[in-house]
Amino acid sequence: MADAKTAIMDQKLNEHCFERCVPKPGSSLSSGESTCYTACMEKYMAAWNTVSRQYLGHVQKGVGSAGGGF
């Protein structure tokens, strides 16, 4: 179920959170980095939900129904 969505989410989460939480990779993931990762993932998903709500509002109003994705 929702494999494509999960795959993209996984990729994006890692992309953003690795960049933000592991600026200088050490010999292992420190506890600080792990904590940051957890917060970062939650934040990113919260951001996804906010964007989804906001964008759907536009789509429902009929503005830019094509979305301009691609």
Place this chain on the structure above:
Amino acid sequence: MDQLSVSPETAESLKNLSQKDKQELNQFIQNEGQKAQIQATVHSLTDTCFRKCITSKISSGKLDRSEEPCMQNCVDRYMDANLTVIRHLEQMRHS
């Protein structure tokens, strides 16, 4: 239209669908495509807006008081900008 890769059995039973069922199936496929398109846009917008709005140190899993409105504004302004691009392209086509 793209050629669907389905088994001969599936192809045969598709042929046997009533006109009404065919229409319903078509509608379903169109809706799913639109959902996929919307989801793709949400993914790309989240990516872009996260970069712009979440700039301070990440210490909490929630969006803070400035991040939430920033994400919302980011989506709204993206839509404005998108509209500007569409208008501009239309103008170019007509001149």
